[in-house]
Amino acid sequence: MSDRPPGSRCLDGMKTRRAILGDAHVDRATAGITDLDRDFQTLITESAWGTVWSNETISSRERSMITIALLAALGHTDELAMHIRATRKTGARPEDIREALLHVAIYAGVPAANVAFKVAKQVLAEEPDPAESRDR
Template sequence: MTDNAAPSERYAKGMATRRSVLGDAHVDRASAGATPFDQPFQTLITESAWGTVWSGTHWTKRERSMVTIALLAALGHDDEVAMHVRATVNTGATEEDIREALMHVAVYAGVPAANHAFRIAKLALAERRAGGA
């Protein structure tokens, strides 16, 4: 948000959802790194992705988490795959859920994409188990 504008209701809802999924530390880092150049983008994703899509009531956070991981893996967005795998600690998606989402990626988006995503997920899960960020 800009300094002179009050956050919208959707932004506030999105920020609460974003924090509940990704954790305060991640959101604080992303917010602290925002500049006048990318702040409008941060507002956009907070309002649209988090304030609308992730805050919807038809799917659970667990279901959204599995779909998000599959989509990101299929599109090859490695950093985002790792971030959302780590976030499953907050969404209720299990390691089995992650595996099944990536199995769907193999069939519908290709084995190479799933193979790469499995490596990313294994590393992110191992880091999480070891207490890493």
């Protein structure tokens, strides 16, 4: 994956996490860190964001679609909603989300996709995509 030292993975991870999820989300998440979950939060920042999401082998858009499909298949609706919101920064469009969820229907089951489509519709209705407003 990477030859970077572990400390730089945490720094890279926080930079990537903020770029994808936004400062407000990351600030809320990190404000609640306690001694109980400090190591867990470091693990997420280094592993998920500093190693996986910071890797440039595939694009953030592609990574976003994979993540959405996996979270939908596993029924992790809170994380799914968060990553659907993040598509505004990864470049994944509603059409990409639809295609990822169609794959979920075929490979993980219609009930999982049904719930995921419900989550996606709610999240996408929350606020318009800024790119769509510019096009009008």
